[in-house]
Amino acid sequence: xxxxxxxxxxxxxxxxxxxxxxxxxxxxxxxxxxxxxxxxxxxxxxxxxxxxxxxxxxxxxxxxxxxxxxxxxxxxxxxxxxxxxxxxxxxxxxxxxxxxxxxxxxxxxxxxxxxxxxxxxxxxxxxxxxxxxxxxxxxxxxxxxxxxxxxxxxxxxxxxxxxxxxxxxxxxxxxxxxxxxxxxxxxxxxxxxxxxxxxxxxxxxxxxxxxxxxxxxxxxxxxxxxxxxxxxxxxxxxxxxxxxxxxxxxxxxxxxxxxxxxxxxxxxxxxxxxxxxxxxxxxxxxxxxxxxxxxxxxxxxxxxxxxxxxxxxxxxxxxxxxxxxxxxxxxxxxxxxxxxxxxxxxxxxxxxxxxxxxxxxxxxxxxxxxxxxxxxxxxxxxxxxxxxxxxxxxxxxxxxxxxxxxxxxxxxxxxxxxxxxxxxxxxxxxxxxxxxxxxxxxxxxxxxxxxxxxxxxxxxxxxxxxxxxxxxxxxxxxxxxxxxxxxxxxxxxxxxxxxxxxxxxxxxxxxxxxxxxxxxxxxxxxxxxxxxxxxxxxxxxxxxxxxxxxxxxxxxxxxxxxxxxxxxxxxx
Amino acid sequence: xxxxxxxxxxxxxxxxxxxxxxxxxxxxxxxxxxxxxxxxxxxxxxxxxxxxxxxxxxxxxxxxxxxxxxxxxxxxxxxxxxxxxxxxxxxxxxxxxxxxxxxxxxxxxxxxxxxxxxxxxxxxxxxxxxxxxxxxxxxxxxxxxxxxxxxxxxxxxxxxxxxxxxxxxxxxxxxxxxxxxxxxxxxxxxxxxxxxxxxxxxxx
Numbered sequence: 095x096x097x098x099x100x101x102x103x104x105x106x107x108x109x110x111x112x113x114x115x116x117x118x119x120x121x122x123x124x125x126x127x128x129x130x131x132x133x134x135x136x137x138x139x140x141x142x143x144x145x146x147x148x149x150x151x152x153x154x155x156x157x158x159x160x161x162x163x164x165x166x167x168x169x170x171x172x173x174x175x176x177x178x179x180x181x182x183x184x185x186x187x188x189x190x191x192x193x194x195x196x197x198x199x200x201x202x203x204x205x206x207x208x209x210x211x212x213x214x215x216x217x218x219x220x221x222x223x224x225x226x227x228x229x230x231x232x233x234x235x236x237x238x239x240x241x242x243x244x245x246x247x248x249x250x251x252x253x254x255x256x257x258x259x260x261x262x263x264x265x266x267x268x269x270x271x272x273x274x275x276x277x278x279x280x281x282x283x284x285x286x287x288x289x290x291x292x293x294x295x296x297x298x299x300x301x302x303x304x305x306x307x308x309x310x311x312x313x314x315x316x317x318x319x320x321x322x323x324x325x326x327x328x329x330x331x332x333x334x335x336x337x338x339x340x341x342x343x344x345x346x347x348x349x350x351x352x353x354x355x356x357x358x359x360x361x362x363x364x365x366x367x368x369x370x371x372x373x374x375x376x377x378x379x380x381x382x383x384x385x386x387x388x389x390x391x392x393x394x395x396x397x398x399x400x401x402x403x404x405x406x407x408x409x410x411x412x413x414x415x416x417x418x419x420x421x422x423x424x425x426x427x428x429x430x431x432x433x434x435x436x437x438x439x440x441x442x443x444x445x446x447x448x449x450x451x452x453x454x455x456x457x458x459x460x461x462x463x464x465x466x467x468x469x470x471x472x473x474x475x476x477x478x479x480x481x482x483x484x485x486x487x488x489x490x491x492x493x494x495x496x497x498x499x500x501x502x503x504x505x506x507x508x509x510x511x512x513x514x515x516x517x518x519x520x521x522x523x524x525x526x527x528x529x530x531x532x533x534x535x536x537x538x539x540x541x542x543x544x545x546x547x548x549x550x551x552x553x554x555x556x557x558x559x560x561x562x563x564x565x566x567x568x569x570x571x572x573x574x575x576x577x578x579x580x581x582x583x584x585x586x587x588x589x590x591x592x593x594x595x596x597x598x599x600x601x602x603x604x605x606x607x608x609x610x611x612x613x614x615x616x617x618x619x620x621x622x623x624x625x626x627x628x629x630x631x632x633x634x635x636x637x638x639x640x641x642x643x644x645x646x647x648x649x650x651x652x653x654x655x656x657x658x659x660x661x662x663x664x665x666x
Numbered sequence: 667x668x669x670x671x672x673x674x675x676x677x678x679x680x681x682x683x684x685x686x687x688x689x690x691x692x693x694x695x696x697x698x699x700x701x702x703x704x705x706x707x708x709x710x711x712x713x714x715x716x717x718x719x720x721x722x723x724x725x726x727x728x729x730x731x732x733x734x735x736x737x738x739x740x741x742x743x744x745x746x747x748x749x750x751x752x753x754x755x756x757x758x759x760x761x762x763x764x765x766x767x768x769x770x771x772x773x774x775x776x777x778x779x780x781x782x783x784x785x786x787x788x789x790x791x792x793x794x795x796x797x798x799x800x801x802x803x804x805x806x807x808x809x810x811x812x813x814x815x816x817x818x819x820x821x822x823x824x825x826x827x828x829x830x831x832x833x834x835x836x837x838x839x840x841x842x843x844x845x846x847x848x849x850x851x852x853x854x855x856x857x858x859x860x861x862x863x864x865x866x867x868x869x870x
Contacts, residue, residue, distance in 0.1 A: 340739070422711075432733075435715060437743060472715070
């Protein structure tokens with residue numbers, strides 16, 4: 095356990111960014127040699143291409159006939175350099191509500207985004223299609239296309255057959271294909287019985303990261319259809335599954351979009367809306383009442399954040415199921431129009447069976463989901479919802495939720511000064527340095543150059559992340575940081591070389607620091623010139639801060655929750 | 667609206683909309699319930715529930731409307747929604763012959779599986795798109811007569827005949843009840859047994 099060399103021993107020296115980048119250091123307290131190859135080479139290309147992985151910029155800059163149907167504006171809204179945090183309401187949904195007027199002769203094309211984003215006119219012969227940076231495909235083991243992120247599935251039959259041929263060629267020799275690398279491209283395969291999932295990407299994401307995304311795509315498919323769809327293939331190997339997913343393009347698109355902004359997609363944890371303990375307790379109490387009266391799970395959520403959730407005895411809800419359920423609900427406009435009752439499957443709970451979901455939006459952001467096994471429970475659940483609504487109104491929960499949505503976020507600038515660190519015996523020079531960086535970095539983040547952090551509580555399966563500071567204000571920068579976190583996560587959890595306890599990495603964009611204990615995982619991003627010992631100190635303070643706030647930022651008493659970490663679907 | 671009409675009984679009636687994807691079921695309901703129209707109405711997931719009251723002469727009908735999803739994967743769930751329905755509106759798109767074929771299948775299914783007392787309406791939606799018409803009104807009308815449905819061409823977009831369909835159903839419901847009542851105990855809204863609610867349980 096050699097102490098790692100400090101890559102930048104004198105951080106007060108202003109040095110050119112390029113030089114700092116060249117001095118990239120990827121370190122682990124367990125020894126740098128153990129690191130996966132991913133982290134030993136600096137393959138962080140920081141050009142505009144990064145943002146292009148959605149393919150939107152390519153399309154916009156081409157501006158040809160295929161792109162005139164959709165508005166660049168809408169694209170900006172969804173994935174451009176939008177300062178506002180990503181949410182389903184930024185995916186064209188607001189436009190829809192605005193235009194729901196009588197006899198509007200020129201409706202906003204915003205409503206069309208799922209189809210437009212898909213670029214139905216494209217196929218594998220189109221150069222625009224081939225230039226897209228990240229493709230997702232779902233196909234059957236007979237090679238029939240089921241889903242494609244871009245282009246018309248029907249026109250991609252030949253391409254699907256090729257993918258199927260590659261998979262079965264390897265399988266015929268008694269092996270399984272995991273991925274293929276070709277130049278900048280990586281093709282990742284995931285076989286789930288008769289259903290094949292493939293990602294073709296040149297976004298430099300790790301194999302583990304992409305495979306995790308395919309797992310979630312499969313989970314989303316199961317949420318809509320359950321695993322019993324496999325039986326259709328047993329009866330008829332040439333079964334055409336695509337029609338069964340009719341009308342769900344928006345669900346998959348929204349999930350793919352989440353891969354680049356929602357840390358829950360790789361942390362396998364959910365996040366809560368910060369609320370005063372008493373407010374959350376009021377919500378939890380009424381949900382618990384409902385759960386005791388025969389509801390399997392009751393979830394109160396605000397966008398992707400959990401306000402409260404309870405489950406019936408012994409029923410456990412996996413964070414991935416929460417993610418997929420919220421994605422399904424938030425990406426389907428249908429749920430917002432009225433009360434809905436729909437069969438859905440929670441793949442981690444029981445991939446074979448449908449549950450029935452009663453969904454009701456109290457306001458634009460806040461909604462309750464009641465899950466039951468009874469198909470005739472609608473009127474009971476409707477009554478339960480009325481009871482919940484009454485309590486929420488009486489105890490002001492909905493108002494508090496609105497307030498929290500706009501105010502209660504964690505800002506690194508608010509990280510409290512730890513009094514103990516002031517009195518701690520440390521070299522005078524270091525203290526000076528600390529105060530110096532405190533003053534100079536305040537403008538662009540928290541103390542000691544702290545820009546952002548994600549803290550995951552291992553036992554609670556919950557995470558909390560800070561708001562982005564002004565230095566990471568646009569979507570492109572935020573996406574890049576999440577990708578860096580994602581890579582970091584994969585390397586920390588690498589089964590071959592890890593798991594690691596800490597990792598400190600500096601490149602021209604940030605200093606990234608990760609610290610994993612048996613209780614928590616902390617991922618933090620600092621200004622690229624941040625001092626290492628200061629950074630570590632800040633991380634301690636973040637942990638203390640999170641612990642101080644834990645009653646407001648986490649949901650407790652979740653005996654209903656699975657406290658076990660499952661990495662992927664077993665038994666495939 | 668009519669809920670305040672002095673001392674009238676409110677009759678609850680479960681109503682279900684069935685039909686092919688994109689026929690305009692949700693649009694018809696949204697037009698009727700909210701007076702809205704959205705050009706690119708998204709696919710319904712599962713089924714959406716609405717309620718709306720309608721005054722007919724001096725009586726009031728409270729519709730409990732199930733707007734079902736037309737997607738194939740939800741077909742097997744349809745009985746859950748049409749079982750015990752007092753009325754069903756089978757919707758097709760006049761510009762799409764396949765949707766008319768699908769509508770006939772729904773009618774067959776209702777005749778075979780549904781409640782014989784269910785009032786059935788056939789709605790040829792998107793009547794504003796005459797130039798793209800694929801299903802002649804006469805053909806649909808003839809089919810409706812043969813099968814004892816009442817038929818209207820509607821447009822959720824221009825609101826033509828939308829309220830009328832629901833009004834007609836309400837009228838028929840009330841007429842039907844007047845005839846049936848003397849014979850004793852035909853409950854209009856047959857919900858699942860464990861939640862049997864008498865149609866006269868809520869007086870205004």
